[in-house]
Amino acid sequence: MNMNAILKDKRSLFWTLQFVGWSGWAMSFYLGVIMWGSPPDNYLWYLPLIATIGMALSLILRGIYRYMWEMDLPRRIVAIAAGSYGAGLVWMACRGTIFYNMFPAQRKITERDSMSFLSYFDGAISAFWVMLVWSALYFGIKNYLQAQEDRERSLKAISMAHEAQLKMLQYQLNPHFLFNTLNAISTLVLDKNNELANIMVTRLSRFLRYTLDNDPMQKVTVAEEVTALQLYLDIEKVRFDDRLELRFDIQDEASRALMPSLLLQPLVENSIKYAIAHAINGGYISVSASIEPDTLVLQVADDGPGIDLSREIPSNGGGVGLSNCRERLNEIYNERQSFRLSTTDPHGLTITIRIPLEYSKEG
Known part of the structure; x- marks a missing residue:
């Protein structure tokens, strides 16, 4: 013994x-x-x-x-x-x-x-x-x-x-997302676009399965996070079609690094809500991941109207996704993280996250 x-x-x-x-x-x-x-x-x-x-x-x-x-x-x-x-x-x-x-x-x-x-x-x-x-x-x-x-x-x-707080933060935005998605599906059904409605329901099912299967206390690789993000964006692409342009720039080394699951989804949703939804011609959202010494750098950028950096509030109001992500990072990493907002050139919002560099032991 x-x-x-x-x-x-x-x-x-x-x-x-x-x-x-x-x-x-x-x-x-x-x-x-x-x-x-x-x-x-x-x-x-x-x-x-x-x-x-x-x-x-x-x-x-x-x-x-x-x-x-x-x-x-x-x-x-x-x-x-x-x-x-x-x-x-x-x-x-x-x-x-x-x-x-x-x-x-x-x-x-x-x-x-x-x-x-x-x-x-x-x-x-x-x-x-x-x-x-x-x-x-x-x-x-x-x-x-x-x-x-x-x-x-x-x-x-x-x-x-701590776990309850993280779960609350992770699932806080889901009701809003579900409302928008179900409303879009309802519109497609009323327009008798049943095929597209069925595609959207299938994509929603895949995304919800992923979110329910992932514990917010566990970390995933950047590659897995991007895959989950694409599940979410597949749904939004049905809503916005050509008005939503997606750009991904994930370094090979960064794709194997670990990060909190579904960390970026609220930020992307925030960009869609404030940068894409209100723009007549739509816009783009870019997601990038790179490595600095002992640090994983994640960025989400859009070309929307941006925010008031002194108050960190979007020009259209709201901004729950930003505070949600900041609180979650603070819960997990405390002082070992940074969450910085800046202006995208020539306009828009860029969110830069720096967290300690970790790799899976199995990898």
Whole structure:
């Protein structure tokens, strides 16, 4: 069993630490006896026995501590000190009884010693310190594990909120897009252009399947993003026909880079809404992807009326797609991204996105 599995399994961790801790105490005690002389016969049987009794007493303390876990700090400290000292006295009494029965010669020596009571008292203090150290370790480790659990729960809650935020941002524009598309299909049906309406429904189905199959928490390659974008633009081409000109400039190296899925679709939709839909002769939308040192550069440009750069609002109003994309980038990359607006020469809007350069591990 690896360390991470042990840390997550509290029962296994407790018994592992119990065995290691009490075995370590017995070994250190034995080494201390050896330093002062040769231990009596059967001493190697005596030590495991009293260590087992100490472990049993610590289990009783564990039950008491579980009961008083929610007590206020002063009462808990008093309970720990009293419990440790009581367990130390009982442990020392058991040790003395077993020792004198296993080693009767030592008992005769002790009975002639007028300081035997003080020796027992010193032993009880020593046993108290052992139990107190055990109690401190028990509370320390338990508090640490509980803090880790609270931290994991907090991180999980943050992650879930983060994922919900990203999904909300990704799907925020879909109702508007669906409304326009279904309205266009309805118009085609009323005009009895059933073949084109069927084509549009098929393309809409393919695009929606792609959006539903892609998790906004996962990243896709630029090539996959462009494919999804073309699914979306296939639908818009039915609406605008020759009024919509598309230009793609994707570098080979950039096509393998990773980016958030469906990041560009709201930007392209924003361009169609404000640059193409209101232009009598239509216009163009260009999408490009290139590589700079450790950076993926994405651009969406159009030749529409542009925006007020001081307020970042399209001249026709709105601009939800821009804030949507900016918020999503901030959620994913924080300060490691940039989202810049500029004017397309001679007029229009150019959006430049810079994100950290990443490649799929499988690639």
